[in-house]
Amino acid sequence: MKRMSYPKQASPVLQVRTLGQVEVLVAGRPAVWHAHTAEELFFYLLSYPEGKSKAEILETLWGLDPGPVANNRFRVTLFRLRTALQNPEAVQEDHGRYRLHESVLQSADLYSFYRALSEGYHASSEAMRLESFLKAIALYQGDYLPGFSTNWVMQAREEHKTAYVQALLEVALIHYDRSDWKNTAAYLQQALHKDPYLGEHYHQRLMWCLAAAGDRYGAIEHYRRFVKFLREELGDTPMPETQALAEHIKQNQPLLSYPDWHNLNLHGHAA
Template sequence: MTDSPALPTPQYLLRSLGQADVLIDGRSVIWPARSAEELLWFLHAHPEGKYRHDILAALWDLEDTPATANRFRVALHRLRTALGRSDAVTERAGRYTLHPDLLDASDTVVLGRAVRAAQAALNPREREALLRQALASAEGEYLPHLRGEWVETARQQHRATIVEGYLALSLLHCQARECPLAAQALVQAASHDPLIGEDHHQRLMACLTMTRDKYAAIEHYRRYRYFLANEVGDTPMTETEELAESIKAGERPCEHGPIHLR
């Protein structure tokens, strides 16, 4: 009697950016209930795992009672069934976690690891290539179809990862005296989060002075000042104001040599 051939391992893909989707062997999962999908993405956003009472409170604003515990068990069963594996979510000492294989199949998890790998690379050009490869897949809002405090927190963490990547890229170009590319990366960082450190806005003003002209730098300063006043109720730091005045006076705040284009 011969053994039956082993079934191929299903291939998973978790798309959390743009139009969120979960694919198994290229086919989208049809969710039997919204609660099962919400549970998946909540655990995706908390790879360290969460206790049942935390999940009930964050997802459905419920206390942990026998009735709500049953609702959780139903959602958990539906999630495992939809993904076709009983170990899709594991429980240890009361903490529920998404299986590592599913996390590894997630676009945002791969993005975060790629940014960290790029920062650990010793060769600047290798670091740049890894950062560009990672950031190329970072388009789209994180889980745009979901609402709630927990998902907004996860979105902020995702944006922070993207901003971190663009700032690291800008420093690489700055060190290589590639001012136009440094300015591009800083513009991308600021577009994802205008509240990046004010020193980065100062660097962008310097880059714009070098790559375009003082008017572009002053225009960025004015937009930043307007944003602070209307969105935050604050004003730029004294150092930023002084930098703007020096640029208006014709000073070139960047001490780098010739601008390199690629």
């Protein structure tokens, strides 16, 4: 008698939010993890789409060495993760590395964020670059996995924040090349608010752009806040050229020709 074959049942729709909020919806309802370890494993693999070995997972998440007890914990956690997502193929093993299925990765805002960034960096026109980077910026609704405080989360959070700040700087650069000082200043302000430790030359460019856009008061106010930041956080003072620029703006003197952003490396220092 010929065995009947049944069509494979599709996995329920998955929606994952990790930027600014934590939410995993399976068919429109919150995922039921049954154990925090399953949720943690899911977000860990989400942060490393290339996959991780069992030994790396055991060590990073639970501080365990491979062994019967650790292997059983891993097996149970993996089962709970797949059960929570209602998808037996949610995690796949390939040559000793465990990774989330591509469809699971694509359900996450983090995936969409990096896809937009990649499209921006590979765009063939300025307009397409701007559109893609703005999409990435809009997707970044806040820091990665708020409420989680383990070491690997903190590291991943910093990596994703750095990518977001770079997107802001890319948009600022596009406006800078268009001599649109107001919008350049707006995106520089966002970048420096998110990461005030960016190179001092970015603070200089913000001051210059604010003054060029007619907001000399805003430029001086930023300089004062920057001086306070350096003193309180780093025990340092601004570079002589930053001080000279601030004095130039205070005296309401005509601005010198704007500096060449393209001569800066990624750390904000002159190349």
